[in-house]
Amino acid sequence: MGSSTKSRFRPWLLRLTVYGLLAAALSLLLAALRTSLAENGHSPSMPGDSAMALIPIRVSGERILCELSLPDGRAGQFLLDTCATRCSVEPFWARKHGFQVDMRSSWTETPSGVEHGHRWRSPAFSVGSLFVGPRWMGEYRKDAEDGLLGFDLFRDKCIVFNWEQEQVRCRGECDFEGWVSEQLRLQHGVPMVEVSLPSGRETWFFLDTGCTAPLVIPERLLEDMEAESPPDGPVISATVVGGNAKFARIEARGVELLGLPFEELTTFVQLEVPEGSVLDSMDGIIGLPLVRQRSLAIDAPNRKLWRPRGPLDPPAEP
Numbered sequence: 252m253g254s255s256t257k258s259r260f261r262p263w264l265l266r267l268t269v270y271g272l273l274a275a276a277l278s279l280l281l282a283a284l285r286t287s288l289a290e291n292g293h294s295p296s297m298p299g300d301s302a303m304a305l306i307p308i309r310v311s312g313e314r315i316l317c318e319l320s321l322p323d324g325r326a327g328q329f330l331l332d333t334c335a336t337r338c339s340v341e342p343f344w345a346r347k348h349g350f351q352v353d354m355r356s357s358w359t360e361t362p363s364g365v366e367h368g369h370r371w372r373s374p375a376f377s378v379g380s381l382f383v384g385p386r387w388m389g390e391y392r393k394d395a396e397d398g399l400l401g402f403d404l405f406r407d408k409c410i411v412f413n414w415e416q417e418q419v420r421c422r423g424e425c426d427f428e429g430w431v432s433e434q435l436r437l438q439h440g441v442p443m444v445e446v447s448l449p450s451g452r453e454t455w456f457f458l459d460t461g462c463t464a465p466l467v468i469p470e471r472l473l474e475d476m477e478a479e480s481p482p483d484g485p486v487i488s489a490t491v492v493g494g495n496a497k498f499a500r501i502e503a504r505g506v507e508l509l510g511l512p513f514e515e516l517t518t519f520v521q522l523e524v525p526e527g528s529v530l531d532s533m534d535g536i537i538g539l540p541l542v543r544q545r546s547l548a549i550d551a552p553n554r555k556l557w558r559p560r561g562p563l564d565p566p567a568e569p
Contacts, residue, residue, distance in 0.1 A: 306331075306379035306419040313463040313539045314346050315399065317419075320377045321348055327397030329378070331419070332461030333549070334536070335401035336440045338373075339389035344397040345371045353387070367409030368392070378404075381421050399461070402441045402551075409550040411557075414543055424555050425550040431510070431564050432555040442549055442555050444537065449505035454534045456508075458549070458556075462538030466503070466518040472534055473520060476503045495522040497522045508541060516541075 308331065315331040325553045327344055340350060351372040368390030375384050383404060391398045409425035425432075436443040436455060444454040452475045456466075473482065482499040503518040548557035 269543070294370070303423075304379060304381035304421040306381055306421065308417050308419055310414070310417070310539075310543070315460050315539065316396065317378055319398065319400070322376070329398045329400045330396045330461060331400045332459070333402050333405075334441045334457050334461055334489075335399055337389055337401040337403045338386065338399060339391035339401065340371050340373065340398035341391045341393070341396070342371070345373075345388075349374060350388075379418075389413060400479035403550070406437070406440065406551045409548055409552070409557075411546070411548040413546055425548045425553070427548065427556065427557055429560065430548070430557045432550070432557050432561050433510075435549065435551070435554045435556045437551060437554070442551065442556070443533075444509070446535070446537070447507040448472070448475040449464070449477040449503070456535040456537045457533065458542065459536045460539050460542055462536050463540070464498075464517075464519045464536075464538045465540040466508075466516060466538065467498075467521060467536040468507070468518060468534065469521050476501075476518065478503060478518075478520075479507070486522065507563055508537060509545060509547070509556075510558055510563050511544060512563060 289486040306317055316328050317331055319329045320326045327348070329338075332427045342352075345352070353372065371388045371390065372486075373386055373388055375382070377383065378400065381404075388398070396434070405421070409422045411420040411422065413420060414523050421452050434445060436477055438455075438457070444456045446454055446456045448454065454475075468476065470482075473479070478501050482501045486497055486499050498519040498521055501518050501520055503516045504514060506516050506518075508516075545559055545561075550557060
């Protein structure tokens with residue numbers, strides 16, 4: 252190669268080198284920005300009002316399961332529970348996948364009070380297309396799943412449950428034509444909806460996708476349910492929010508939930524309410540079998556529950 256050819260080639264080589272260095276610097280800057288957003292709890296995949304993140308779900312045995320993916324490609328099965336105030340992780344799974352334990356901490360806040368256990372610091376992870384930055388999690392001590400996704404992931408979002416497509420959509424804003432909205436409360440950081448009981452009493456129940464029973468009430472509510480007290484149904488034992496408890500199964504009549512009337516509704520009456528249990532101070536829980544009766548959107552930032560128009564709603568305005 253002659254000297255003239257070399258002289259013409261050097262400027263192009265210099266330019267390519269400069270462009271390469273600029274591209275590398277830009278890549279590092281974007282990576283640092285993404286890490287900074289993650290560390291401060293922001294979700295880069297959560298855009299503005301129009302776009303959304305999608306979480307594929309699988310309903311198995313009246314439980315919502317979804318896949319939590321770590322940066323190295325490893326994944327675990329997590330239960331989606333709207334009545335859990337925070338995410339939690341099974342300790343063995345957490346150690347295996349690089350979570351950092353805080354040995355000084357031994358608390359996890361739940362609707363039933365405080366549960367003991369260490370805190371775990373997660374790496375950044377994704378659930379479907381929803382990116383979540385590093386966060387503290389509680390301990391999940393059940394063998395069925397690797398952990399639990401609590402409502403702390405969704406308090407700044409509107410989440411839409413689409414049962415036919417088996418997905419949860421996370422949106423920046425909810426406003427559905429043809430749907431109706433009603434007031435939503437957050438108690439202990441988890442959603443509650445208004446319920447009309449057969450006696451005419453209006454009260455508030457937790458909306459709990461982690462509960463496998465259709466409806467759970469304390470025994471003191473039997474009179475408002477216009478049911479026999481004590482109930483004459485079979486007594487069973489089960490573990491619910493607040494610990495182990497005994498239940499009687501009854502068929503309640505004339506209950507109105509989520510804009511739908513139920514002539515007959517299987518209800519579990521908690522006979523022995525543990526002290527400090529959520530049902531010791533609240534009136535009831537709407538479980539996944541009823542939540543799945545229709546599409547729902549929980550708009551926590553604006554304290555609204557969106558649902559398709561039902562038979563109990565007044566006719567739509569022309």
